Amino acid sequence: MFKPLLALSLVCLVGCLDSEEKTTEQKNQGLVYCAEANPVSFNPQVTTTGSTIDIIANQLYDRLLSIDPVSAEFKAELATDWKISPDGKAITFTLRKGVKFHTTKYFTPSRDFNADDVIFTFSRLFDVYNPYHFVGEASYPYFQSVGIDQLIRRIVRVSDYQVRFELYNAESSFLANLATDFAVVLSEEYAMQLKARNQENLFDQYPVGTGPYVYKEYRRDRLIRYYRNPDYWKHPVVLEQLVYDITPNGTTRVAKMLTKECDVTAHPSSAQLSILSQREDIKVQKEQNLNIGYWAFNTERPPFDDVRVRQALASAIDVDKIMQAVYYGNGIKAQSLLPPASWAFEAQKAMPEFNPALAKTLLAEAGYKNGFDMNIWAMPVSRIYNPNARKMAELMQSDLRKIGVNVNIVEYEWNTFLQRIGEHRHDSVLLGWAADTPDPDNFMSPLLSCTATFSGKNPANWCHPEFDLLLTQALDTTDLEKRKQYYNQAQRIIVQELPILPIAHGMRFQAASSDVKGISLSPFGGISLANARKE
Amino acid sequence: MILDYILRRLALLMFMMLTLSIFTFSLSFLFPGDALTNLSGITNSTFSQTSALEERFHFTENYIVQYFAFLERIIQGDWGVSFASGESVFQHIKDLFPATLELSLYALFVSVAVGVPGGILASAYYKRWPDKFINSGTLIGYSMPVFWLALLLIMVFSLQLGWFPMSGRMGLLYEIEPVTGFILIDIMLGNFPYDGMAFLDALHHLTLPTIVLAMYPTTVLVRFTRDSMLKVLDQSYIKTARAKGLNRAQLIIHHALRNALLPVIKQIGLQFSTLITLAMITEVIFSWPGIGRWLIDSIYQRDYPAIQGGLLAVSMFVILATIIAELTYTLFDPLSRNQAHGKV
Numbered sequence: 001m002f003k004p005l006l007a008l009s010l011v012c013l014v015g016c017l018d019s020e021e022k023t024t025e026q027k028n029q030g031l032v033y034c035a036e037a038n039p040v041s042f043n044p045q046v047t048t049t050g051s052t053i054d055i056i057a058n059q060l061y062d063r064l065l066s067i068d069p070v071s072a073e074f075k076a077e078l079a080t081d082w083k084i085s086p087d088g089k090a091i092t093f094t095l096r097k098g099v100k101f102h103t104t105k106y107f108t109p110s111r112d113f114n115a116d117d118v119i120f121t122f123s124r125l126f127d128v129y130n131p132y133h134f135v136g137e138a139s140y141p142y143f144q145s146v147g148i149d150q151l152i153r154r155i156v157r158v159s160d161y162q163v164r165f166e167l168y169n170a171e172s173s174f175l176a177n178l179a180t181d182f183a184v185v186l187s188e189e190y191a192m193q194l195k196a197r198n199q200e201n202l203f204d205q206y207p208v209g210t211g212p213y214v215y216k217e218y219r220r221d222r223l224i225r226y227y228r229n230p231d232y233w234k235h236p237v238v239l240e241q242l243v244y245d246i247t248p249n250g251t252t253r254v255a256k257m258l259t260k261e262c263d264v265t266a267h268p269s270s271a272q273l274s275i276l277s278q279r280e281d282i283k284v285q286k287e288q289n290l291n292i293g294y295w296a297f298n299t300e301r302p303p304f305d306d307v308r309v310r311q312a313l314a315s316a317i318d319v320d321k322i323m324q325a326v327y328y329g330n331g332i333k334a335q336s337l338l339p340p341a342s343w344a345f346e347a348q349k350a351m352p353e354f355n356p357a358l359a360k361t362l363l364a365e366a367g368y369k370n371g372f373d374m375n376i377w378a379m380p381v382s383r384i385y386n387p388n389a390r391k392m393a394e395l396m397q398s399d400l401r402k403i404g405v406n407v408n409i410v411e412y413e414w415n416t417f418l419q420r421i422g423e424h425r426h427d428s429v430l431l432g433w434a435a436d437t438p439d440p441d442n443f444m445s446p447l448l449s450c451t452a453t454f455s456g457k458n459p460a461n462w463c464h465p466e467f468d469l470l471l472t473q474a475l476d477t478t479d480l481e482k483r484k485q486y487y488n489q490a491q492r493i494i495v496q497e498l499p500i501l502p503i504a505h506g507m508r509f510q511a512a513s514s515d516v517k518g519i520s521l522s523p524f525g526g527i528s529l530a531n532a533r534k535e
Numbered sequence: 536m537i538l539d540y541i542l543r544r545l546a547l548l549m550f551m552m553l554t555l556s557i558f559t560f561s562l563s564f565l566f567p568g569d570a571l572t573n574l575s576g577i578t579n580s581t582f583s584q585t586s587a588l589e590e591r592f593h594f595t596e597n598y599i600v601q602y603f604a605f606l607e608r609i610i611q612g613d614w615g616v617s618f619a620s621g622e623s624v625f626q627h628i629k630d631l632f633p634a635t636l637e638l639s640l641y642a643l644f645v646s647v648a649v650g651v652p653g654g655i656l657a658s659a660y661y662k663r664w665p666d667k668f669i670n671s672g673t674l675i676g677y678s679m680p681v682f683w684l685a686l687l688l689i690m691v692f693s694l695q696l697g698w699f700p701m702s703g704r705m706g707l708l709y710e711i712e713p714v715t716g717f718i719l720i721d722i723m724l725g726n727f728p729y730d731g732m733a734f735l736d737a738l739h740h741l742t743l744p745t746i747v748l749a750m751y752p753t754t755v756l757v758r759f760t761r762d763s764m765l766k767v768l769d770q771s772y773i774k775t776a777r778a779k780g781l782n783r784a785q786l787i788i789h790h791a792l793r794n795a796l797l798p799v800i801k802q803i804g805l806q807f808s809t810l811i812t813l814a815m816i817t818e819v820i821f822s823w824p825g826i827g828r829w830l831i832d833s834i835y836q837r838d839y840p841a842i843q844g845g846l847l848a849v850s851m852f853v854i855l856a857t858i859i860a861e862l863t864y865t866l867f868d869p870l871s872r873n874q875a876h877g878k879v
Binding site for chain 1: 622689697700701703707710822824829832835
């Protein structure tokens with residue numbers, strides 16, 4: 001079919017590109033990271049979607065402080081120092097000097113980072129007089145679900161480089177929450193420039209931060225391009241360019257690793273890990289991670305408002321089979337909501353076990369002897385806590401058929417999916433949560449508190465006053481033993497009431513070309529590419 | 536005479552566009568959900584926004600008025616906004632269409648460059664081994680589904696041999712300013728940045744999708760050219776020429792080819808619509824950022840304004856291309872102008 005001439009030119013094309021050996025400098029021109037979804041926004045304050053946080057939070061921004069993944073101690077970032085008052089209600093941060101915001105096509109900073117930026121950033125979350133509070137429907141899901149917007153009384157400017165956060169009451173997880181990927185510092189000067197032009201809506205789409213990379217362009221479904229931040233305060237950035245190749249299909253991401261179109265890929269599926277690890281030029285990293293994959297019931301919608309129905313459904317599921325078929329043995333079967341690595345973890349004796357006979361009895365007791373129809377929403381992307389929700393849903397479908405429950409599996413594009421879950425349009429959903437801090441509260445408040453129900457984060461639509469009280473009590477004290485007790489009780493309530501059925505804790509995987517160095521996986525939070533380089 | 540013909544074609548074009556626009560317009564009522572939302576693409580609008588939209592879209596009046604308001608917006612380039620991205624559908628189409636067009640044009644070029652000589656060769660060696668070889672080759676190419684061929688080529692050339700990339704239009708680390716949307720032209724306009732590496736890389740990316748997309752039209756053109764040549768070669772004036780002592784090469788080049796290629800020209804034009812259809816599949820497999828992939832994604836996401844806009848743009852383009860092909864063909868072949876009725 002192909003004429004010799006054509007074939008010849010093809011061979012030349014192949015030859016011409018491969019003939020040159022690339023130097024390190026050429027290699028460090030850029031890195032391509034294959035990401036699994038479009039970012040929802042470029043401001044981490046307004047989203048909790050892990051795929052988005054991975055792309056934006058650590059690359060474009062910095063936080064006041066961070067948590068060391070090994071020692072679990074706070075580390076100074078944009079704040080060099082912080083002092084907590086004896087009653088725990090006031091925290092004074094001393095800010096770093098000489099930090100510059102990004103210079104982009106749409107913004108050139110005239111001053112360094114200072115107290116105004118911190119005040120602007122955090123008052124946006126709770127202060128209705130902040131001109132940006134209502135931009136984007138005033139939705140700050142993470143902060144609202146942990147109640148930060150109800151916690152801060154005011155933020156006081158002590159001097160140019162000192163700010164004081166005054167709280168209504170002392171809360172033990174406050175600093176940990178400020179260390180999450182969501183609590184990044186934004187530029188007040190940029191915000192005010194946009195406001196003067198009446199373009200507030202652009203603020204969350206065209207980011208300006210202090211992080212290692214500077215935003216260049218975003219093309220939906222295709223790519224996101226960042227350039228090196230030449231003025232990065234922490235250390236010189238090696239990579240000239242950082243490009244995210246948006247590839248929702250997991251198999252395509254793996255294929256792109258093989259063809260060298262990606263240097264790093266997020267969440268390669270466990271099924272394909274063996275192919276990748278066979279190759280010498282690709283290394284696969286595997287890391288324990290604080291997360292939970294769960295099955296949540298919409299507890300406001302009959303028949304799921306009946307705890308017996310929830311228990312029946314939970315006992316009908318063969319979790320061991322799921323561990324094999326979906327996690328390929330690379331996961332830990334859940335014994336509670338919290339993963340075993342958390343300090344508040346306690347294995348729950350009352351965790352439902354696979355028992356179809358019991359399930360049938362419970363259903364009959366609840367008045368559904370002949371079963372019913374329901375839907376399971378399966379998330380369309382692969383995340384740490386659930387590498388393949390579709391497959392999990394199919395396994396559950398066949399398990400549930402045996403107790404007379406007919407399952408219809410529902411799928412949407414990821415961002416639409418999350419939005420509709422937030423509106424509680426589902427019967428039940430397979431979803432998960434990856435922790436942002438090692439604090440156990442991070443698993444409970446953002447997922448199952450009553451405030452999370454209102455902000456659309458609570459996928460079980462479940463509001464349990466006793467459970468909420470335990471969470472508040474746990475936050476009110478800094479005594480670790482006491483907190484542990486409260487969280488134990490809270491875990492027990494979850495297993496008894498089963499608003500969600502914890503299924504498994506996944507491992508975090510990442511595949512990278514072996515010449516890529518400097519990307520470490522943290523047990524919590526988004527990925528950071530600040531130190532990435534090629535050798 | 537020719538003017539008359541062109542006018543008739545134009546009338547036909549207008550009629551087709553009219554039908555198409557009515558169909559597209561009615562889609563927003565046929566799709567599930569609110570017609571106003573489907574047309575404008577604005578979800579969750581407030582009460583005042585809704586009434587402003589109703590006003591602008593003339594939704595309080597009858598369907599005919601609404602339809603004309605719709606036509607007006609289409610002409611102005613206001614095609615609503617996409618549910619998925621919240622951006623203008625027309626802007627999306629403007630960004631994506633050149634990529635599809637570029638791919639299709641190169642594929643068409645390749646298929647003409649390979650298919651026509653292939654067909655001539657086959658007819659020149661009628662029933663001898665080159666003919667048999669080419670014929671069986673086309674049969675395989677003709678019957679091979681596009682997606683299967685694409686996956687096969689990716690398996691062999693991308694994953695096994697690693698010669699060609701499997702996705703996109705060019706390496707993502709090359710940053711090319713989109714001026715025309717045609718990647719090769721944009722690179723040329725940018726004065727071959729990255730020492731020409733970007734251009735090579737773009738060609739490199741183009742290779743597999745072009746081969747895949749060119750496969751079907753090539754086989755069609757080979758068979759068509761061959762048949763057309765054989766038909767001409769069978770005619771008496773060729774026999775006469777032969778009797779006068781012309782050799783085979785003279786016969787084919789000077790006498791047969793001109794007449795045989797006339798229907799082929801028409802066929803090339805008609806292949807364009809097939810190409811656009813096949814391009815959609817090719818784009819999905821090679822992650823080519825064209826209109827086909829976008830349209831299929833939109834269908835998957837139930838993005839009604841995007842589906843509507845995409846369908847309208849693609850069908851308008853196919854109709855235009857077909858009519859232009861017909862007109863060109865008529866310019867070459869005066870006989871065909873005598874048709875009393877139009878056909879597409």
